[in-house]
Amino acid sequence: MTSGETTKAGRREWLGLAVLALPTFLVSFDIFVLLLALPQLSADLGANSNEQLWIMDIYGFLLAGFLLTMGTLGDRIGRRKLLLIGATVFGVASATAAFSTSPEMLIAARALLGIAGATLAPSTLALISTMFRDDKQRAGAIGIWGGMFTLGAIIGPILGGFMLQTFWWGSVFLLGIPAMVLLLVAGPAVLPEFRDTKAGRVDLPSVALSLAGILPLIYGVKELARAGWEPLPLAAVLVGLLFGTLFIRRQRRLSDPLVDLSLFSNGSFSATLGGMLTYSLVGGATMLFATQFFQLVGGLSTLESGLAMLPGMAAATVAFAITPGLATKVRPAFLIAGGLLGTVICMIVFSTTHSVTTLVVGFAVFSFCGAPMVALGTNLVIANAPMEKAGSAGSLAQMCNEFGSALGIAVVGTIGSAVYRHQIDGSVPADAPRSSPTPPATASPVPPPP
Amino acid sequence: MxxxxxxxxxxxxxxxxxxxxxxxxxxxxxxxxxxxxxxxxxxxxxxHVPPVGQEAPAAEDAPETAPEASADERRPEVAKV
The missing domain is CATH 1.20.5 (Single alpha-helices involved in coiled-coils or other helix-helix interfaces)
Structure with a gap:
């Protein structure tokens, strides 16, 4: 498919993109804003530390768990239909979260938000694929889509901080409702419907196997980062891997699988997903260690360390906007690899620095250089999938980001903790605390890259 | 103390x-x-993937399978970004 052979998107499609930008922006915005609100709502609801962790984590667990199912479901029942259902549930769950009267109620509302959130990213990506058939226009649209994530992380603390100072903590959850109402009103007018009419019914055992694989795996990986090599998270990882293997074996047998594994036989598709997974892995780990460095070594507060990441978010937003234009002149392989070489230089600088300023500036350069991997990578994944599988492909791209970030925090974080313990042994008094400063997996004040 | x-x-x-x-x-x-x-x-x-909006050389641009799928339904193996 080339630009010359296809119909160019017009005003209706660009208006549709503006409508699709709303949920994308809100998902990122919600993550940041909750971190700001957590101290207030914990005090108000009397949430203990365990409940606080579940308030934060349940969203990410269920989002990652349901991504594959929702991506495929959108392809089967209609992408616009799934998006509008997801937006409705997201709005209702937001209102429930805002008026929660107990930690349990808030955890349940956050769980519902996670499931609803899982419908949004694959649906929006798949709809972009439907609306923008022209290569250049689709690349630009996906660049804007990616930029919305980082914009949410920038505006989140500013608007959220204002709301928290002016109103009660629940007000930050209400911010999403007008946007979802606008999506419900404008969506049917400006968004096209697309579904795969040849696809069969969703295979429910596959759905169950995917949830039984992904949920324990994500839980185990996050807990390994938080608690170390404890039996429970280790068992959770093993259970997740077992069900994951059964899931893959079932997909190979089915004529109409939940995930079409034949997509991976395309080298471009697999290499791009692998690249996105690794970039998220390194990005997630670097972000975690950088924010801890700001606090432990630089003496910044949690909020200040979050704000120190904002130049990086702004740089990524700019890069998402200009990458599609550059990609019309330079082959994506060289644009992505050139950007990655820039991130390698940043990492080499990070591996020798003792300066907070260097880390702040370096993270901005890192985010700018890494943006082509995310923006063009997402576009390549979508472009390499058949039109009727765009939702499924979009959910795989999102899964790579979710898993990559969690794996980076767990695996690279564990290595960092081991280095810390090794270095500190013998250099502090015998009765001084030796525990690693590696924080809970939820401590990163910024969302992972889209 | x-x-x-x-x-x-x-x-x-x-x-x-x-x-x-x-x-x-x-x-x-x-x-x-x-x-x-x-x-x-x-x-x-x-x-081998060409810049966005440009066609790949013919030899690299062969569709992988699915003869029943129309050009609009199935994108070629070599992606255009």
Whole structure:
């Protein structure tokens, strides 16, 4: 498919993109804003530390768990239909979260938000694929889509901080409702419907196997980062891997699988997903260690360390906007690899620095250089999938980001903790605390890259 | 007596900061190696993909399968970004 052979998107499609930008922006915005609100709502609801962790984590667990199912479901029942259902549930769950009267109620509302959130990213990506058939226009649209994530992380603390100072903590959850109402009103007018009419019914055992694989795996990986090599998270990882293997074996047998594994036989598709997974892995780990460095070594507060990441978010937003234009002149392989070489230089600088300023500036350069991997990578994944599988492909791209970030925090974080313990042994008094400063997996004040 | 907590704090904090900086250095060093490997993978596997909006050379642009699928339904093996 080339630009010359296809119909160019017009005003209706660009208006549709503006409508699709709303949920994308809100998902990122919600993550940041909750971190700001957590101290207030914990005090108000009397949430203990365990409940606080579940308030934060349940969203990410269920989002990652349901991504594959929702991506495929959108392809089967209609992408616009799934998006509008997801937006409705997201709005209702937001209102429930805002008026929660107990930690349990808030955890349940956050769980519902996670499931609803899982419908949004694959649906929006798949709809972009439907609306923008022209290569250049689709690349630009996906660049804007990616930029919305980082914009949410920038505006989140500013608007959220204002709301928290002016109103009660629940007000930050209400911010999403007008946007979802606008999506419900404008969506049917400006968004096209697309579904795969040849696809069969969703295979429910596959759905169950995917949830039984992904949920324990994500839980185990996050807990390994938080608690170390404890039996429970280790068992959770093993259970997740077992069900994951059964899931893959079932997909190979089915004529109409939940995930079409034949997509991976395309080298471009697999290499791009692998690249996105690794970039998220390194990005997630670097972000975690950088924010801890700001606090432990630089003496910044949690909020200040979050704000120190904002130049990086702004740089990524700019890069998402200009990458599609550059990609019309330079082959994506060289644009992505050139950007990655820039991130390698940043990492080499990070591996020798003792300066907070260097880390702040370096993270901005890192985010700018890494943006082509995310923006063009997402576009390549979508472009390499058949039109009727765009939702499924979009959910795989999102899964790579979710898993990559969690794996980076767990695996690279564990290595960092081991280095810390090794270095500190013998250099502090015998009765001084030796525990690693590696924080809970939820401590990163910024969302992972889209 | 009142200096004791401060002395302990100083004795713990400086080595902890030094050790954490060391762990940051190791983590980012690992990250540099991983990202360099990804750059190599991307150049190897995607170098044939043309710039956005341009067609790939005919030899590389063969559709992979699905003769029943129309051109609009199924994108070719070589992706255009």
């Amino acid at each position: 009142s200096d004791a907590p401060e002395r302990l704090r100083t004795a713990v904090l400086a080595p902890a900061q030094e050790a954490f900086t060391g762990s940051l250095h190791v983590v980012t060093g690992i990250g540099a190696v991983l990202l360099a490997a990804v750059a190599l993978l991307i150049v190897t596997k995607l170098r």
